Each structure stands twice: as C-alpha cells, then as structure tokens.
Amino acid sequence: CDLVNxxxxxxxxxxxxxxxxxxxxxxxxEKASASFGGDPDNFNFPRYxxxxxxxxxxxxxxxxxxGNHFAFSKNGAQENEMVFVTGHPGSTQxxxxxxxxxxLRDIGLIDRLLRLAELRGVVEQYRQxxxxxxxxxxxxxxxxxxxxxxxxxxxxxxxxxxFMQRKQNEELALRQFVAARPELQAKIGGAWDAIEQxxxxxxxxxxxxxxxxxxxxxxxxxxxxxxxxVRAAQEKTKPNAERLxxxxxxxxxxxxxxxxxxxxxxxxxEKVQLNFSLTKAREILxxxxxxxxxxxxxxxxxxxxxxxxKNSKLADLKARKALWDGGLAAIQKSDDPFIxxxxxxDPEARALRKRFENEVTSVISKNSxxxxxxxFAQTGTDAYPDATFTLRLSYGKVKGWDEAGKPVxxxxxxxxxxxxxxxxxxxxxxxxxHAAKSRLNLKQPFNFVSDNDIIGGNSGSPMINQKxxxxxxxxxxNIHSLGGAFWFDPRVNRTVAVHxxxxxxxxxxxxDAKELLKEIDGK
Numbered sequence: 113c114d115l116v117n118x119x120x121x122x123x124x125x126x127x128x129x130x131x132x133x134x135x136x137x138x139x140x141x142e143k144a145s146a147s148f149g150g151d152p153d154n155f156n157f158p159r160y161x162x163x164x165x166x167x168x169x170x171x172x173x174x175x176x177x178x179g180n181h182f183a184f185s186k187n188g189a190q191e192n193e194m195v196f197v198t199g200h201p202g203s204t205q206x207x208x209x210x211x212x213x214x215x216l217r218d219i220g221l222i223d224r225l226l227r228l229a230e231l232r233g234v235v236e237q238y239r240q241x242x243x244x245x246x247x248x249x250x251x252x253x254x255x256x257x258x259x260x261x262x263x264x265x266x267x268x269x270x271x272x273x274x275f276m277q278r279k280q281n282e283e284l285a286l287r288q289f290v291a292a293r294p295e296l297q298a299k300i301g302g303a304w305d306a307i308e309q310x311x312x313x314x315x316x317x318x319x320x321x322x323x324x325x326x327x328x329x330x331x332x333x334x335x336x337x338x339x340x341x342v343r344a345a346q347e348k349t350k351p352n353a354e355r356l357x358x359x360x361x362x363x364x365x366x367x368x369x370x371x372x373x374x375x376x377x378x379x380x381x382e383k384v385q386l387n388f389s390l391t392k393a394r395e396i397l398x399x400x401x402x403x404x405x406x407x408x409x410x411x412x413x414x415x416x417x418x419x420x421x422k423n424s425k426l427a428d429l430k431a432r433k434a435l436w437d438g439g440l441a442a443i444q445k446s447d448d449p450f451i452x453x454x455x456x457x458d459p460e461a462r463a464l465r466k467r468f469e470n471e472v473t474s475v476i477s478k479n480s481x482x483x484x485x486x487x488f489a490q491t492g493t494d495a496y497p498d499a500t501f502t503l504r505l506s507y508g509k510v511k512g513w514d515e516a517g518k519p520v521x522x523x524x525x526x527x528x529x530x531x532x533x534x535x536x537x538x539x540x541x542x543x544x545x546h547a548a549k550s551r552l553n554l555k556q557p558f559n560f561v562s563d564n565d566i567i568g569g570n571s572g573s574p575m576i577n578q579k580x581x582x583x584x585x586x587x588x589x590n591i592h593s594l595g596g597a598f599w600f601d602p603r604v605n606r607t608v609a610v611h612x613x614x615x616x617x618x619x620x621x622x623x624d625a626k627e628l629l630k631e632i633d634g635k
Contacts, residue, residue: 135168159608195564195584201567231256232253265591564586
C-alpha cells in the first residue's frame with residue numbers, strides 16, 4: 113500500500129497494489145526499430161517507432177493466471193474514437209505558485225540545461241574513442257538528449273509571456289477569493305508570501321545542496337554505491353521512525369536490491385563522468401570553497417577520478433555485499449576511497465539537507481497544502497491534481513492538430529517508415545524490416561496521436577477504447593507536450609502511441625512470433 117499525497121497535501125488517498133515479483137521479458141524489437149529517428153524525431157510526429165516490449169509475469173514459477181484483463185484490438189485505434197490511457201504519469205508542476213515557477217525558470221532549469229549541454233559533448237567525445245566506448249556511453253547519451261529536449265521545452269513555456277500572465281492572473285484571482293473571506297484569509301492568506309520567502313532560501317542554498325547532498329559533484333556509480341552503503345549502515349542503527357525516509361524498514365529491500373543488482377560498472381567511463389562532475393563542482397562552488405578543498409586537496413579533478421576509480425573495489429558485487437552485511441563496523445574500517453569520501457562529506461551533506469528541509473521543503477509543503485485548500489474552496493476538484501507517479505486515467509480522442517495553419521494527420525503508417533529510411537543512423541531500419549517489406553501492409557497504421565493528457569512516466573501505458581480493448585501503447589508526446597508539465601493545451605498537445613494493429617502486423621510479418629500472437633489472442 114502507498115499513501116498518496118494529492119493536491120500538494122490537499123487530499124490523501126491510500127493506493128493498494130498487487131505486486132508481481134517475477135517478470136520476464138519475452139519480446140523486444142531491435143533498437144533501430146524501437147527508436148527509429150533517434151533524437152531528431154523524439155517529441156515529434158509523424159513518428160515510426162515500434163517502441164514496445166512484451167513481458168510475462170509469473171507466480172510460483174508459472175505464468176500468472178490473470179482473471180481480469182483488457183483484450184488486444186486487432187483493428188486498433190480509429191480516428192475520432194474516444195480512448196483512455198491508464199498509467200502512472202511522473203510529475204507535473206501545474207499547481208505551483210508564480211514564485212515557484214520563477215525559481216524553476218531562473219535557477220533550476222537553466223542550471224540543468226547548461227550542465228546537460230556540456231555533458232553531452234563530454235560523453236560524445238568519449239564515445240568516439242572506440243566501438244566499446246560507443247556502446248557503453250549509448251544509454252547516457254540517450255538520456256541526456258531526451259532530458260535536454262524535455263527541459264528546454266519546459267523552459268520555453270516558462271519564458272512565454274502569455275503563459276506567465278495567465279498563471280499570474282489565476283493566482284491573483286485565487287488570492288482575491290481568499291481575501292474576500294475573512295475565515296480563509298486568516299488561515300490561508302499568508303501562504304503565498306511564505307512560499308515566496310522559501311524561494312529566496314532555495315536560491316541561496318541550491319548550488320551547495322545540489323552538489324553536496326544531491327551528489328551532483330560525484331557523477332559515479334562507485335559514489336552512488338558508497339553513499340547507499342554509508343547511509344544504510346548509519347540509519348539502520350536508529351529507530352525506524354528517526355531514519356531518513358529512504359532508509360526506513362519498508363524501503364531497505366529496495367536499497368539492497370539496487371546495491372546488489374549486479375549492474376555493470378565501466379571504469380574508464382566512470383573516470384570521464386567523475387572528472388566532469390568534479391570539474392563542474394569546482395567551477396560553480398569555487399576553488400576556495402571548503403568542500404572543494406576538502407575533496408580535491410592538491411589533486412585535479414582528473415587526477416582524483418583516476419586515483420579513486422583505480423583503488424576502489426565497489427565495482428565488485430562481492431565487496432559491496434560484504435560491506436552491506438558487515439554493517440557500520442565494516443563501513444568504518446573500510447579503506448575504500450569512495451567509502452572514505454562518503455563518510456568524510458556526510459556531516460556537511462546532512463547539515464545541508466536539514467537546513468534545506470527546514471527552510472525550503474517543509475515551508476513549501478505546509479503552505480502548498482493551504483493553497484490547495486484555497487483551490488478546493490474556489491473550484492472543488494474540477495482540476496485534477498498534479499501527477500504523482502501513481503495510477504491515473506486520462507480520456508481523449510484520436511485526432512491530429514493544426515501546425516502553422518496546416519493539418520497534421522493522426523496516423524503514420526508502415527509505408528512512411530520505409531520512406532523515411534535513409535540507411536544511416538538514426539534513420540536506418542533493421543535488416544529484418546527490409547526482408548519483410550513485401551509481406552507488410554504498408555498502409556497499416558503504425559503510430560498515431562490523441563489528445564490524452566499524459567506526461568513522462570506514462571510510457572508503456574495502454575490506450576483503451578470504449579469496448580475495453582487495447583488499441584495502442586503510449587510512448588511519447590509531440591513537441592507541444594513539453595509544456596504539459598505546467599498546463600495542458602488541448603489544441604496542440606498530443607500523446608504519441610504505437611497502434612495495436614501495427615504491433616500485431618510487426619509481430620506477424622516481421623518477427624514471425626506466432627506463439628506470442630496466439631497468447632495475445634487468448635488462445
């Protein structure tokens with residue numbers, strides 16, 4: 113069960129889940145077809161991606177018997193058809209105050225975008241050093257490019273004068289509504305000013321907090337492991353109620369799983385990332401900052417990264433397990449440089465966290481709840497709450513939009529994928545597709561758009577029609593969806609999905625997955 117905070121504390125609900133611990137992948141397409149078009153096509157449409165996979169869940173070592181489920185539609189989504197997306201949207205900021213939006217615009221987004229832009233160049237340079245480096249760095253470069261495009265779209269929204277005026281007008285109307293009611297004014301009237309004061313503290317504390325407690329100075333899997341080991345050992349000595357939330361008894365199994373999952377660690381790539389993050393920390397905090405002097409000493413970021421990666425054993429699963437099992441005594445005796453580093457900076461990191469929680473997080477949380485109460489008094493639950501990575505249902509229609517006065521059709525078919533194929537990455541369809549071209553129905557819808565309101569976190573969400581049939585899988589949004597973190601514009605914001613008929617066509621004609629098709633059909 114999860115206790116879910118909705119409307120920024122204005123409402124709480126208890127969500128109960130059935131958890132399947134044994135899930136096994138049974139089908140995944142080639143990367144070239146799953147992410148055809150790469151970064152240029154990301155957040156764009158028309159789109160031609162088989163961005164899906166099939167997973168089978170097991171109970172007691174056997175495929176689970178699922179009594180209630182949605183059937184897979186062979187026909188797929190139709191134009192103007194009502195569709196529902198059920199999934200777990202990550203986070204939105206539609207109910208933030210104007211002061212919070214300004215801090216996000218002026219501090220948070222710009223800082224992250226600058227670092228991502230530099231990191232992209234560093235990772236691309238590393239990937240040019242060889243075939244293995246190209247493979248190792250692929251996951252991070254994809255993440256960086258995706259994040260950069262998404263955050264840039266958010267920044268463009270917050271720089272739009274009309275949008276900001278709209279938010280200011282909404283806030284002013286709400287504050288006037290409260291001011292006109294003495295009982296509300298007495299209880300809620302000071303909430304906006306308190307949040308604005310918290311933003312002043314946020315701006316002052318953002319840099320040291322993000323680099324030290326937020327670990328932005330240590331872009332390294334080695335340090336991630338060290339921080340988890342050190343804090344888990346320390347927190348387990350305390351009563352459960354006094355621990356950091358992420359190390360409560362209910363969370364420790366997830367910490368252990370992350371720590372002992374056997375994720376591959378690539379030393380050369382670790383050095384590149386750690387050198388980059390230490391260099392940025394020194395640049396932004398300053399060479400004379402006590403934290404920088406304590407961490408670097410007389411070494412350069414490159415020298416320190418080289419030395420620490422070379423002398424650490426935390427890439428070894430057995431070494432991590434020994435420290436996990438050994439508890440605080442083993443941690444305190446460890447001579448691993450990352451463990452020693454995590455121990456050395458922990459008092460300062462905890463102090464920054466406590467101050468940030470006292471002066472920023474708790475103030476915003478308390479007063480956001482009051483603002484939410486004001487909204488309830490004004491409009492009730494007419495507006496749905498910000499996304500919280502918990503189950504939501506979004507309804508909409510399969511429809512295109514107008515772009516610069518020209519209509520964008522809601523469907524993209526298999527023929528369009530072959531027309532866009534150039535043979536060069538990222539527009540190179542795999543050999544399996546070319547071999548199957550003569551068997552494919554090139555007019556079969558492949559990807560499509562709808563006006564469902566989704567956000568990052570919804571990828572993989574089923575799209576269901578009024579008959580209770582799965583007609584698509586949501587996997588992205590168009591370029592106008594990037595402002596969806598702050599508001600939903602039904603005129604142009606679109607969900608991008610894989611068509612269920614397109615999935616079946618590919619499984620049948622390209623991948624010859626006859627047994628899977630029978631299983632999908634319930635046979």
